Amino acid sequence: MSNASSSALLRPKLGLGASLALILPIGALIIVNLLPLFWGMLTSIKPESVIFAMPPRFAGFEPTNAHYERVFVSGFAQSFMISLFYSGVAVVMALACALPAAYAFDRFDFPFRQSLFLLVVASIPLSLGAAALLIPNYVYFVHLGLVNTPYALPLIYAAHQLPMAIWVVKGTIEGIPRELDEASIIDGATRFGVLRHVMLPLSRPALGAAGTLAFVGSWNEFVAGSVMIDAPWLRPIQPLIYSFIGFFGREWGPLTAAATLAIVPILIVFALLGRLIVSGLTKGSVKG
Amino acid sequence: MRSSTVSAYSYIAPAFALLGLVLFAPVFYGGWYSLQDIRYGAPMGFAGFKNFARLLEEPDMGATLLRTFIHTGFSVVITIVIALGLAVWIDRLAPRFAFLVQIIVIVPWIISTVVAALLFRWVFLNDIGLAAWAARSLGFGSFQPLTSPAGAMSLLIAISVWKRIGYAVIILLAGLKGIPDDYTEAARIDGANGWQVFRRITLPLLKTPLLLVAIVLTLSNINTVETPLVTTGGGPGDATRILAIDVYERAFVNFDLGGATAMALLMFAGNIILVVAYVRFTKWKA
Numbered sequence: 272m273s274n275a276s277s278s279a280l281l282r283p284k285l286g287l288g289a290s291l292a293l294i295l296p297i298g299a300l301i302i303v304n305l306l307p308l309f310w311g312m313l314t315s316i317k318p319e320s321v322i323f324a325m326p327p328r329f330a331g332f333e334p335t336n337a338h339y340e341r342v343f344v345s346g347f348a349q350s351f352m353i354s355l356f357y358s359g360v361a362v363v364m365a366l367a368c369a370l371p372a373a374y375a376f377d378r379f380d381f382p383f384r385q386s387l388f389l390l391v392v393a394s395i396p397l398s399l400g401a402a403a404l405l406i407p408n409y410v411y412f413v414h415l416g417l418v419n420t421p422y423a424l425p426l427i428y429a430a431h432q433l434p435m436a437i438w439v440v441k442g443t444i445e446g447i448p449r450e451l452d453e454a455s456i457i458d459g460a461t462r463f464g465v466l467r468h469v470m471l472p473l474s475r476p477a478l479g480a481a482g483t484l485a486f487v488g489s490w491n492e493f494v495a496g497s498v499m500i501d502a503p504w505l506r507p508i509q510p511l512i513y514s515f516i517g518f519f520g521r522e523w524g525p526l527t528a529a530a531t532l533a534i535v536p537i538l539i540v541f542a543l544l545g546r547l548i549v550s551g552l553t554k555g556s557v558k559g
Numbered sequence: 560m561r562s563s564t565v566s567a568y569s570y571i572a573p574a575f576a577l578l579g580l581v582l583f584a585p586v587f588y589g590g591w592y593s594l595q596d597i598r599y600g601a602p603m604g605f606a607g608f609k610n611f612a613r614l615l616e617e618p619d620m621g622a623t624l625l626r627t628f629i630h631t632g633f634s635v636v637i638t639i640v641i642a643l644g645l646a647v648w649i650d651r652l653a654p655r656f657a658f659l660v661q662i663i664v665i666v667p668w669i670i671s672t673v674v675a676a677l678l679f680r681w682v683f684l685n686d687i688g689l690a691a692w693a694a695r696s697l698g699f700g701s702f703q704p705l706t707s708p709a710g711a712m713s714l715l716i717a718i719s720v721w722k723r724i725g726y727a728v729i730i731l732l733a734g735l736k737g738i739p740d741d742y743t744e745a746a747r748i749d750g751a752n753g754w755q756v757f758r759r760i761t762l763p764l765l766k767t768p769l770l771l772v773a774i775v776l777t778l779s780n781i782n783t784v785e786t787p788l789v790t791t792g793g794g795p796g797d798a799t800r801i802l803a804i805d806v807y808e809r810a811f812v813n814f815d816l817g818g819a820t821a822m823a824l825l826m827f828a829g830n831i832i833l834v835v836a837y838v839r840f841t842k843w844k845a
Binding site: 293296297300301303304305306307308310311314323325326327364367368369371372374375376379380381382384387388389390391392393394395396397398399402403404405406407408409410411412413414426427429430431433434437462466487490491492493494497498509512513516523526527530533534537541545548549552553 | 563564566567568570571573574575577578580581582584585586588589590592600648652656659660661662663664665666667669670671672673674675677678679681682687689692696721726729730732733774775778779781782783784785788789802803804806807810811816819820822823824826827829830833834835837838841843
């Protein structure tokens with residue numbers, strides 16, 4: 272322990288021991304964290320005859336897209352598109368509600384400001400309570416006639432992501448100097464003008480971080496999607512994959528193909544905006 | 560009311576309309592609904608606490624609570640211990656390695672739980688899974704975690720840890736970065752060894768992020784439906800039937816919406832305790 276810490280302090284050239292101390296844990300992490308994904312992707316392109324081969328085959332087979340074709344004729348494209356729609360609308364709604372709210376909480380003074388903001392902070396972990404909250408949510412949406420409509424999930428996803436978005440955006444607005452607001456107001460801008468021309472451009476990184484997290488959260492959501500929706504054309508992607516387990520049974524080719532396809536948008540978002548995810552999380556998003 | 564007050568409320572109104580519709584109103588409606596006599600999902604008149612009383616009479620309830628406690632307890636403790644170690648390690652790495660490791664660490668967290676659980680089920684499939692083959696090749700003999708109650712619960716905990724550890728690492732790493740180097744260096748100059756520095760300086764200063772992570776992990780583990788549903792379906796037998804999957808199946812497999820709503824509200828009350836703790840440890844200011 273003390274050796275490791277003093278070497279970190281002095282930062283000597285990496286010797287063999289130090290290189291191993293770096294490579295071994297990184298290698299272990301890659302195996303533990305990425306192997307299940309890699310193995311799933313590999314399975315999805317294996318011919319039927321190779322999937323259950325013992326010992327498992329890592330190479331030496333003719334890749335096939337047969338499993339992907341079966342997934343697509345089983346309604347995958349529809350769920351993929353509707354999930355993109357749900358998640359996209361949820362992101363836009365969450366950010367559109369979060370920015371003015373964060374602005375008002377930071378810059379205006381009004382009665383019950385503290386208590387209302389407390390409610391927002393409390394709602395951050397509350398949105399995690401999927402099982403506990405979803406049943407009351409379901410009976411209430413049945414009462415309102417929203418179940419099995421295209422509106423149910425965008426509303427739910429936007430609301431689940433909104434408290435986190437307000438928190439992240441407000442953190443950034445706190446750092447925008449009030450002199451900028453005052454200067455714009457002296458120049459004749461309204462408060463809405465300040466929001467539009469000062470806050471919006473300057474809080475773009477925060478909106479990006481919150482939006483990325485909101486997209487990932489909405490795309491990956493399962494319980495609300497499976498509970499609120501019955502109609503196949505409205506079914507989002509995670510419940511579809513779950514229903515595939517019953518539908519394809521022990522056919523792991525189509526199952527892993529569907530799983531692979533469901534990860535693709537997330538990996539794209541992650542490749543493009545990975546830094547935003549880390550910064551958004553660091554800024555205090557709390558989804559576990 | 561001053562016009563500026565009205566205007567301030569108009570800025571927060573859309574947010575609260577949305578939160579009200581999805582988060583707040585259902586709790587009140589659910590409270591009323593849980594006190595009704597529910598037939599085929601429809602309220603048929605006031606029934607008092609009948610739905611709640613029915614839950615308490617169920618002989619399996621204690622065992623379900625115990626399993627929930629085991630799953631959540633082990634998952635949270637293991638996640639935090641490993642995440643703390645990883646965070647301390649990443650904190651010392653050169654920046655380019657640190658970023659690479661963070662990216663690897665966070666991947667399971669951005670994958671959906673359904674997909675993660677499905678892939679684990681594939682890897683750990685009895686006899687023919689990759690894990691069973693690896694165990695046989697390494698001389699561990701037959702490895703069929705999904706057939707034994709303890710094995711299935713262990714796998715469930717492993718998936719929960721795998722899925723959420725990235726989140727814990729990032730939050731703890733942010734906490735570590737907030738500790739000024741002067742503190743630890745001063746302690747070292749005074750002759751403290753690595754473990755003493757960690758134990759006496761780093762750990763106390765990490766208290767808030769550690770508690771926040773613990774609360775969030777507890778909440779998300781208690782409420783996870785997907786992991787048991789996809790990996791084990793609650794089995795073998797009832798070995799992995801935790802509260803979240805019990806309430807889900809009660810509502811949507813057995814269609815006992817009255818009992819499920821009552822149970823969900825009890826879970827919600829438990830969640831509120833954690834939420835209150837969360838709000839206290841968050842250094843929020845309006």
